[in-house]
Amino acid sequence: MEVKLTPKTAPAPQTALQAALQTTAQPISADVEVRIRKRFTNPEGSFNLNVHFRALAGFTILFGASGAGKTTLLDCIAGLSDPDEGRIAVGGEDLYDSEKKLNVAAWKRRIGYVHQELALFPHLTAEQNVAYGLRTLSATERQTRSREMLEAFRIAHLRDRRPTQISGGERQRVALARALVTEPRALLLDEPLAALDRPTKSSLVGDLRRWNQHHRVPILFVTHNGEEVFALGDEVIVLDAGIIVAQGQPHEVMRAPRLETVAHLSGFENIFDATVLALHEDRGTMTCQLGTCQLENGAVELETPLVRAEVGSHLRVGVRAGDLLLATEHPRGLSARNVLPGTIRQLEQRDVIVSAMVDCGGTEFEVHLTLAARDALQLGPGKGVWVVVKTHSCHLMGM
């Protein structure tokens, strides 16, 4: 996600936020444990969702193409859909267990669920929507809590409006506030940011992060957008046709996209940790050193587009293999700002594309070429080349 690293949004009303957070600063040690099988169908046919994982407090991204079974999985955890067999537990409490014939009703599970379509109640105002889940509290308590939440999510001024009278981003905030105010034991978010523009997205993500710093609940976040994985994830689970094909920290899973699905979905064959070395605000660019350690010898430097970041801050750079050029001689008179000397380590033909792994001073780039280019340049392992990277081919992603 090319987020502005210090999002330019109205300063958070800290007092209200703090107040909202303090009402429930009890840290709950919670995790979500899932081991289920379920047959599901999507437009491409019938699949078996067959997953086994544990999600700890913090963001766990469920990543995969549409139809991979992500929503089916969330529905099972929320209790809106029954698995064929298996076990689901949240915070150590069993919610579903086919062996014990246990199946806790959805409304007793205390799991927050925000769907992509939000499902705000159209006949209630924003405030009534947020207060809806506080059924068991007294009227005054309900009002206090929902107003604090509206403040914390910066939508207090909309409290008397109906969902049809507010914008998409504001509706998203209402839906999140409505789910969070009930203090769920776990939070399921099914592409809640999909319809938002980037600045709105990153400010909402910031609010969500702040909320969870105090609540520490597991948040399962479904997306098929590779950029969101880096912006949010502590942990990524990659689903394909109902099966977990990769799991780990975002940069591990996404950066070594040995799996076609991961590479395809993230869209970036090359993903590097980077450190900002210098900002050139007059030129709209900055210099980044690949690697997080400043003193690494011979580390590759890249000129990238300027984002709001400080010198020394860490971020990630993604480059598509198809956006890179190879030259057999040092090119001159080129508009591209990054020309890196390297050595071809390996060439591999995939259908009509040749994938070259090029070692540039310890950093490996994947470059896609045509068969004709390979033959014309007589490329082969061990050959010295220059990798050409356009500034605007470097996509910066937040950490």
Added chain:
Amino acid sequence: MNWEAFWLTVRLAAIVSTLLIAIGIPIAYWLTYSRWRWKFLVEAAVALPIVLPPTVLGFYVLVALGSRSPLGRWWESLTGHTLAFTFEGLVIGSLLYGLPFAVQPFAASFGAVDPKLLHASASLGHSPVQTFRRIVLPLSKAGLVTGFALSFAHTLGEFGVVLMVGGNIPGVTRTISIDIYDQVQTANYSSANQTALVLLVISFLVLSIVYGVNRRPWVVGPWR
């Protein structure tokens, strides 16, 4: 114009359509959300009065209310008189006859509520019944008004069932439509015309209410 018959009919229609709200909502709820495989049989049974000749329905109701049926005997032991040919008997017959006109709009509007809203309500800790009260009912207002108005209008104009179950007792079971029939039988055409016109106007007004509350505001208009 026979005002006695008129007010009797309005009273009957008001009682029947109000009771149908109370009876129709649980039935419509069950028809909307039940996953019982034989549900369609119940749906067919509820819809029967739409196609059944009123005389057939009226005949069976009469038999069921008579002193030879368990229901009739129970009522007799309780009140000392039979249900047949009474206002109460008329209410029971009209309830059965009007059932589909209330239940079908109710069920249609319950079914039109987005299931995502029900899921959201459940994940916010509301039981199905609470969800029904706080989400489904408020969003089904138009369906409730439609069901009430249709069963009201339908009861106003019913003839066959009333004649079979209630007979034609002035002040007790003589409704407007029977009054019109009587007047025509005695060649009192101008009086029949007057009463018929009142019934026509009321029916039109009630249906206008139905279509009025179900009116969709223009979504796309040439001026946009």
